[in-house]
Amino acid sequence: MNPASVEPFHAISISRLAHRLEGEGRSIIHMEFGQPSTGAPPRAIAAAHHWLDAEPGGYVEHSRLCERIARLYADRHGLSIDPARILLTCGASPALVLALSALFSPGDRIAFVRPGYVAYRNTVSALDRVPVEIAADASTRFQLAASHLDALEEAPAGLILASPANPTGTMIPAEGLAAIAAAAKRRGIRIISDEIYHGLSYVGPAHSMLEFDPDAIIINSFSKYFSMAGWRLGWIVAPPGTSELLRAYIGNLFLTPPSLAQHAALVAMDETDVLEGYHETYRRNRALLLEALPQMGLARIAPPDGAFYIWADVSALTNDSMDFCRRLLVDTGVTIAPGVDFDPVEGHRFIRFSFAVSTAQTEDAIDRFGSWLAQQRA
Numbered sequence: 001m002n003p004a005s006v007e008p009f010h011a012i013s014i015s016r017l018a019h020r021l022e023g024e025g026r027s028i029i030h031m032e033f034g035q036p037s038t039g040a041p042p043r044a045i046a047a048a049h050h051w052l053d054a055e056p057g058g059y060v061e062h063s064r065l066c067e068r069i070a071r072l073y074a075d076r077h078g079l080s081i082d083p084a085r086i087l088l089t090c091g092a093s094p095a096l097v098l099a100l101s102a103l104f105s106p107g108d109r110i111a112f113v114r115p116g117y118v119a120y121r122n123t124v125s126a127l128d129r130v131p132v133e134i135a136a137d138a139s140t141r142f143q144l145a146a147s148h149l150d151a152l153e154e155a156p157a158g159l160i161l162a163s164p165a166n167p168t169g170t171m172i173p174a175e176g177l178a179a180i181a182a183a184a185k186r187r188g189i190r191i192i193s194d195e196i197y198h199g200l201s202y203v204g205p206a207h208s209m210l211e212f213d214p215d216a217i218i219i220n221s222f223s224k225y226f227s228m229a230g231w232r233l234g235w236i237v238a239p240p241g242t243s244e245l246l247r248a249y250i251g252n253l254f255l256t257p258p259s260l261a262q263h264a265a266l267v268a269m270d271e272t273d274v275l276e277g278y279h280e281t282y283r284r285n286r287a288l289l290l291e292a293l294p295q296m297g298l299a300r301i302a303p304p305d306g307a308f309y310i311w312a313d314v315s316a317l318t319n320d321s322m323d324f325c326r327r328l329l330v331d332t333g334v335t336i337a338p339g340v341d342f343d344p345v346e347g348h349r350f351i352r353f354s355f356a357v358s359t360a361q362t363e364d365a366i367d368r369f370g371s372w373l374a375q376q377r378a
């Protein structure tokens with residue numbers, strides 16, 4: 001059997017070029033990756049310094065962190081989750097590998113919308129499951145709807161969804177999630193809900209799929225709201241009755257996430273003022289971009305409800321988003337992601353901005369991008 005082919009992230013090659021130009025002394029604004037430019041909250045970093053000296057840092061899963069994460073579901077969603085169902089992972093990426101490996105079988109069909117996070121397609125393929133792409137467009141703000149599931153001729157075994165989503169930031173309202181949960185139940189489809197952007201919303205709090213489907217598989221992470229991408233820590237909420245199976249997979253495939261990250265995360269979870277400060281910066285950046293982009297002629301955008309992305313249709317300017325991003329970078333230093341990473345079919349006419357940068361950088365990027373677009377048009 002041939003190994004599954006896994007595509008690279010095209011944004012990585014753009015980013016590599018950006019770093020080369022930066023090394024040559026160019027001023028670069030990094031908006032290509034979905035990662036906060038801030039670090040972990042300072043008190044979390046101080047805690048990590050302390051624990052580095054205080055303990056040997058072996059293979060551990062801190063039960064206090066699992067209990068604290070369970071409390072997050074009570075605080076955010078009014079849900080009572082047994083902490084024994086919270087299993088720590090090295091981020092949402094291994095949580096997805098875990099869910100697909102332990103709870104699905106080779107050959108199972110797994111659906112998700114296009115545009116979507118590139119790793120869904122590639123992880124599903126790499127694990128010998130079969131990706132089923134559901135094309136979503138501006139009519140559903142590029143999000144999944146229950147009608148998409150009803151329209152599938154053959155029901156897939158699984159469905160991955162994210163609200164807020166990457167690359168659009170759009171969210172599925174409560175009634176939409178309820179309808180998706182009902183449609184999935186009718187057709188025997190198991191849901192994986194990627195809730196990694198929870199906490200980062202501009203239109204009211206995001207709902208967890210657990211509110212509508214108590215058997216949903218939930219994955220989440222400290223990479224986004226908690227600004228700890230490089231600490232490699234996340235979790236899965238195991239569906240009832242699956243904790244021991246998932247724990248056995250974790251033990252064999254991954255062992256434990258870094259103990260230092262677990263100590264730091266426990267502190268980070270109570271640093272609300274700092275984290276909401278980061279959130280406020282994104283809110284300002286989002287407002288600036290949503291005002292500026294239409295004035296530059298980029299009006300075809302689905303205003304992001306959450307996360308820190310803007311997905312913009314640039315078909316009036318290019319049919320090759322990779323070339324567009326490369327030229328924009330070389331001419332201006334503004335680095336963004338080409339749509340082809342998120343949608344292999346329509347992505348050639350879309351770009352994605354990540355606005356998890358400072359407000360000064362956002363303003364600078366708007367100035368550079370605006371002048372460049374005006375030149376291109378002239």
Ligand SMILES: Cc1ncc(COP(=O)(O)O)c(C=O)c1O
Nearest residue numbers: 034091092093117166196221223
């Ligand atoms: C939607 C989505 N899910 C999962 C991930 C992976 O995150 P982690 O750093 O927790 O592995 C990302 C990263 O950008 C993402 O955008």
